[in-house]
Amino acid sequence: MLTARDRSPLSFATRLHIALGSARGIFYLHTEADPPIIHRDIKANNILLDSKWTAKVSDFGISRLAPVSDVKGVIEAHISTNVKGTPTERLIPRLSNKLTEKSDVYSLGVVFLELLTGMQPISHRRNLVREVNMACQSETIFSIIDKSMGPYPSDYIKKFMQLAIRCSQDETKDRPSMSEVVRELENISSVLPESDNTTLELNLNTITSKSSASTPSSSVYSCLQQSPWK
Secondary structure, X not given: OXXXXXXXXXXXHHHHHHHHHHHHHHHHHHHOOOOOXXXXXXXXXXXXXXXXXXXXXXXXXXXXXXXXXXXXXXXXXXXXXXXXXXXXXXXXXXXXXXXXXXXXXXXXXXXXXXXXXXXXXXXXXXXXXXXXXXXXXXXXXXXXXXXXXXXXOHXXXXXXXXXXXXHOOOOHXXXXXHHHHXXXXXXXXXXXXXXXXXXXXXHHHHHHOOOOOOOOOEEHHHHHOOEXXX
């Protein structure tokens, strides 16, 4: 287990790497798992990181199998569920307690916002999604970016933030599919300046010297050392 002393602040490239790995994992659950799975509890504490910052989605305690076709070939569009108690899940807008793959998209969007801001989803009655939307409306988005991130390419921060906001839209239809999320993150990663990818390599080398590459050593939440809204 890494301690706070072992960790350097996460660069933008590292955070993007974590986001892409998380999205690919959830995309696998939705499309490649047999049968497909809706996780239902995507949050920073449930995304574990190994020594190369590879994200591994964990804790399937309240997961549900995604709707599949019945004997008549009819596919139910959603599953019904009761609202759970974790802060991230309480953020998800619901209609009649119905969950779809887009519910996982919303929760992942909240994790993206945590990666960008270093803030908790809910703290002191303040809602991270609402605070980010307010900052965007007032054109002060860079004021809420995590200061510990260090230098970052503003254009790519904006693209990542726009994707996170799209994922966390109230209306299900306004959220992208998980395949779109993966594709957009891959596009951002592919054009990231070489200097930022070098920073990622330095971070990987630092953490690899301190723990095993094959064993998850911490969660996104603990690596961010999140602080509440003030």
